[in-house]
Amino acid sequence: MTALASDAGRARGGIVPILLCVVPFSQIPLDAYTPGLPQMVVDLATDSASMQNTVTAYMLGMSLALVPVGIASDTLGRRNVLLAGLSVLIAMSIACALAASASLLLGLRFLQGIGGCTCLVVAYAVAADCFRGRELMAISGLLGAAWGLAPVLAPAAGGFIVELTSWRGVFVVVAVAAALVATIVVFLLPETLPADRRAPFDPRRTAGILRDAIVRPGFIAFVLVFAAAASAQLAFGVVAPFFYQTGLGYSAAIYGLVALGLGGVNLAGELGCAHFARFMPARMLGFGAFALFLAGSAVLTVTGMTIGLDFMSITIGGALVLGGCGVLCPMMYGMALGLFERDHGLIGGLISALCYLAVSGSMAIAAVLPEATQAPIGWLYLGLCIIAGTLLAISLPSAARATQP
DSSP: OHHHHHHHHHIIIIIHHHHHHHGGGGTHHHHTTGGGHHHHHHHTTOOHHHHHHHHHHHHHHHHHHHHHHHHHHHHHOHHHHHHHHHHHHHHHHHHHHHOOSHHHHHHHHHHHHHHHHHHHHHHHHHHHHHOOHHHHHHHHHHHHHHHHHHHHHHHHHHHHHHHHSOHHHHHHHHHHHHHHHHHHHHHHOOOSSOGGGOOOOOHHHHHHHHHHHHHSTTHHHHHHHHHHHHHHHHHHHHHHHIIIIIITOOOHHHHHHHHHHHHHHHHHHHHHHHHHTTTSOHHHHHHHHHHHHHHHHHHHHHHHHHTOSOHHHHHHHHHHHHHHHHHHHHHHHHHHHTTOSSOHHHHHHHHHHHHHHHHHHHHHHHHHSOOSSSHHHHHHHHHHHHHHHHHHHHHHHHHHHHTOO
């Protein structure tokens, strides 16, 4: 408890602001270039599904690397693993900027996702090294807000970069920004996992931890709700450029401004989780967020079936979905991670891996959905709502007890 208190004190002294810089770089490479997707279809002589699958490739790379990265951070320490991941992210971002074919870009995006996943896993593992209980859930909300800045700022900035240069310029900017964050980590981030708390790699021990995590009451429910909410957030970012730009005829820069507003709603949800999680019952917070998710899904489905592709309907429906999911994502991640006292890198990697594998499947579905109206994405969201609502009803009573300080 003394070491934990010391870690928490150091976090309040400066670690948390560093984590707020690190964690968005799991998401920025996913969102920043999406305003360029229609241009990429032309430049690389391919189709929209192939370009949308570059998002899926990144997420698949993340999914497969999350557990190994978590294990490595528990064994080798947080700081060195984070720097290695940032190095891969920087190198692959430069390579993506130079890609000459869709197939090459798919492979590079997969490798880029491996580098980006370290920013998510290690940031949350450092937070779990330093905080427990409701405080951890609140810090998770802050990290979720920083993660949520990516869909707020990245598409908007990406839209203007595409207008000024091209989609290749977006990847160059991502590489430069990631290099700046790596510099901050080198000089300012201390190691929060001392040698005596590290876990030497043992396949049998690792398998036992994973098995115990999967059967622990509430864990899988939290992770699947997280996956449903994250799927809804990320799928909207993939299909929205085609709704606004291809379907409605707006420019990449205009879409970037719309994405800025919608991302702001998502960010408000993340910040709301950070604020309300400290005192609001988990059941009330969770079902309040779910109600927004469900309402947005219904708006997209009904308006798509009745009036077709429409700016206001897509924007209002998307805002409701993103606001509700903005609360659910960090809330569920924090509750799942808070069930464990140690091995936070491994557990965080498992949470994220299960989530992103599910998200990759949802994104693959979203990539082939008809884009003539918003109804198909609305139906996908309603399916996710059925899953999330059922699991929330089952898990939140135990979740409230599990996260008491």
